[in-house]
Amino acid sequence: MARQAEAVKDTAGTANGAHGRLNPSGPVPLYHQIFLIIRNKIYGGELTPGDLVPSEQDLTFEFGISRITAKRALNELADAGLVIRERGRGTRVIQRPPVPAVTSSIEGWLENISLMGLSTEAEVLDFHYVPAGEDIAAALEIDPGTEVQKAVRVRRLDGQPMSYLVTFVPQDIGSKYDRDDLNTKPLLHLLERAGVDVASARQTISATICDSEVAGVLESPAGAPLIEVRRVVRDRNDRPVEYIRVLYRPDLYHFEMSMRRITDEGDPHWTTTGSAPVTDRPDD
Structure with missing residues (x-):
């Protein structure tokens, strides 16, 4: 009880x-x-x-x-x-099966993070260390209960809240920067400063609805549609170094992908034509 x-x-x-x-x-x-x-x-x-x-x-x-x-x-x-x-x-x-993920190329992502930092600002709402639950531990490939850094932030575009970010980083990496650092620098840059060689990311993109807790931060009505992104970032040794969940306001953020039709291989299909344009600027 x-x-x-x-x-x-x-x-x-x-x-x-x-x-x-x-x-x-x-x-x-x-x-x-x-x-x-x-x-x-x-x-x-x-x-x-x-x-x-x-x-x-x-x-x-x-x-x-x-x-x-x-x-x-x-x-x-x-x-x-x-x-x-x-x-x-x-x-x-209960234990949930892993959600099927969409593979995302890291190409172009580092540059887009820099552009994001120039055009937006982030504010840390919460910063502390917590034991990793089952989901977080699975994403970071660590034992449940292992201490990880949890940070909650809001990112603003021209003063308007654009995204709500919750990140989890292994304790040994997170201990190399503090809350003040996260208030002034993109997390990706802090990871690199800590000696992490970021190499790849795997993410899922889906739709969700704004609950009242997030609504107060994003200044959106409860029940409004949001874009939800979950991403696991890995280093050159394939170690997960960051797990992030981001909720975006679709009026201020959208994804765009260039594609071309392949017809000369016997099985016509669509394929991407390169890295994502600047309109898709993943948070850090």
């Missing part, structure tokens, strides 16, 4: 503040807003496999919603393969 109470406090917030995290008049149903809040806690490593998530009764109290709405939110988490619901034992986070 103590662990469940702790999970409720961490995930749902206090009763006085919880209502401000939902948008009752927005286009996204309340049950899906709660689903997004808990899902982001799982993806962010704050809830790990085996952890209890709030019960229907807990969610009803914390968010001021009906029992039916709370049940639907938990059922959606179960349908997404994030939790398992067991009568008498509660709802627990």
Whole structure:
């Protein structure tokens, strides 16, 4: 029960503040807003496999919603393969299969990071060291519980918040720079300064919806569409040196790729024609 109470406090917030995290008049149903809040806690490593998530009764109290709405939110988490619901034992986070990834060439990425640094500014919102949960440990290929540096930042373009970044870096690398460094320099540059020879990256790109916590940072309404990018960066020895999750406002950021049609190899298909244009400027 103590662990469940702790999970409720961490995930749902206090009763006085919880209502401000939902948008009752927005286009996204309340049950899906709660689903997004808990899902982001799982993806962010704050809830790990085996952890209890709030019960229907807990969610009803914390968010001021009906029992039916709370049940639907938990059922959606179960349908997404994030939790398992067991009568008498509660709802627990389960181990999820790895998400199929899209390979991204590192070519052109280093230069685009420099351009990003010139046209935008980043602010560190949170900076501390945490034990790696299952997802983070898998991405960085370390043992669960190993200490990693976690940083949360917002990047602005002409004063407008453009992206919300959460990065995880192995402790031995992260210890070579501090919060002040991260406030003034792109993370990629700090990794290079620490002696990391960045060589490759693998990422997934998908769509998601803004929950109320991120909405306050990106100045977007809860339920607004966002671009979600997850990237694992590796050095020349194929060691993962950074795991990053970025949420972008699509009105300020978009991807563009040049392609050409190949017809002379018997099986017509599309192929890319080189590195991504400057309109695709990955965060660091």
